[in-house]
Amino acid sequence: MKALVLAGGSGTRLRPITHTSAKQLVPVANKPVLFYGLEAIAAAGVREVGMVVGDTHEEIEAAVGDGSAFGLEVTYLRQQAPLGLAHAVLIAREYLGEEDFVMYLGDNFIVGGIEPLVRRFEDERPDAQIMLTRVPDPRQFGVAQLDAAGRVVGLEEKPEKPKSDLALVGVYLFSPAVHEAVAALKPSWRGELEITEAIQWLIDAGRPVASTVISGYWKDTGNVADMLEVNRLVLEDVEQRLDGDVDGASEIIGRVVVEAGAKVANSRIVGPVIIGAGAVVRDSYVGPFTSVAENCQLVDSEIEYSILLRRASILGVRRIEASLIGHDVEVTPAPNTPRAHRLVLGDHSKVQISS
Known part of the structure; x- marks a missing residue:
């Protein structure tokens, strides 16, 4: 099994920090969030990693290197534009070959690692295995619909009217069958190739798709509040x-x-x-x-x-x-007189001032 790690997003919700830094390298407990994912992949016994990178590739490559610090062999795959998770699978087709793979979003944080998920995939051999968790506002995520028996019957990407509160966690496992699904996709209304539509293609084709609803901790560290919460969680230990x-x-x-x-x-x-x-x-x-x-x-x-x-x-x-x-x-403190706020702020900054 190989791993496909996605580290090419621009991190718009973490601006202005991400104007000058890759969002996957923003640290929690003084360690880049990306490193926690790489450590989880290595702990699951996966050694070969294809890392999809974009405009921040130089910074990512400088931080991760050849992967040997994590016990991994890292190959970098350049994505010219962030055109969706399934697009990342598309450009990694040659690298992945006919092997199973785990796809891990580089800005996600999951307590407990992914080893149990990998072992289950190897035992049950579905064509896709997804992790789900209940969220208060599923409109911000890919959303899964399960039938009475707990089988996945439908998936939607950031729906206006979600059919459930089960969001896809940023870890997926696939057999090579997913490549046929990805090749059949057309861009969504967002202009992206959606991994949810690829998994839906597998479901419609009668291919086995398994899911696990997790009750443990997961965060998409895409905004400041989530970064602080993950930092709190890691520091607890x-x-x-x-x-x-x-x-x-x-x-x-x-x-x-x-x-x-x-x-x-x-x-x-x-x-x-x-x-x-x-x-x-x-x-x-x-x-x-x-x-x-x-x-x-x-x-x-x-x-x-x-x-x-x-x-x-x-x-x-x-x-x-x-x-x-x-x-x-x-x-530093502002001068007392004249009583005024003097600010130099980057694009998209958010500032709260007590008057």
Whole structure:
């Protein structure tokens, strides 16, 4: 079995962060979300990975390399435009050959990995196997309809009037039969080749399609709220590790990781928190569910339930919560007079200001 990892999306819901960074490389607990997926694939015993990349291919390739760091062999497949999940299968046809494969969306996060799903597929041998989960607003997802016996009878992509609340999770398993289905597709109303329509083609052709409704945790990390929630979830499992320099005037409470080379001085850190290598935290408070990346500076400030990306600095600011702060960002107090807000914001930014 091979794996097909999709890492070519533009990440419009994470702008302005994704104007300059691939959405799959935005970190949770100081590790790119894409890496969690690659680790799950390796843990399931899959070794050969075709990675579909787009405009951010250079950044993805620099981060993942040849895949050996994950115990994988990665081949990069260039997608000239994001034309749908089934289009990714289409361009990977030669790479996949006649092998079964697992397709994994690179910005998805699934607790518990995919090994049980892979083992079930190998045992039961359907032509497609999908994972489903109940969501409050299925209009944002591919939606499955099951019959009384639990068999998949219909699929729709982001329907206006969903027939169920069962959304497709971003992991699929296929036999080579899916290539015939993909070859028969025409672009949808969205101008894309939809994987839901390919699976529907298999159903209509009488090919076996299996599903599993999962009750565990899954997130599509496509927006800031979901990124923060996944960050919270991952940090729940950290164990205290103080490899950096923590002075005697600081207070460390709970599960806190201070990486080697980080410095904490005269500060209060309430876990779960991770402080990355080379970061400096001085005269500050860092509250639960916060990830501070490498070489950040946090001085005379307060922050919690947030993610700071590499080299961000927060100086003299109280108080920051539920925030995603990008690479090399500087956050400082505004001058008291004249009383005004001075802003330099990227395209599609969202700002909340207390007047």
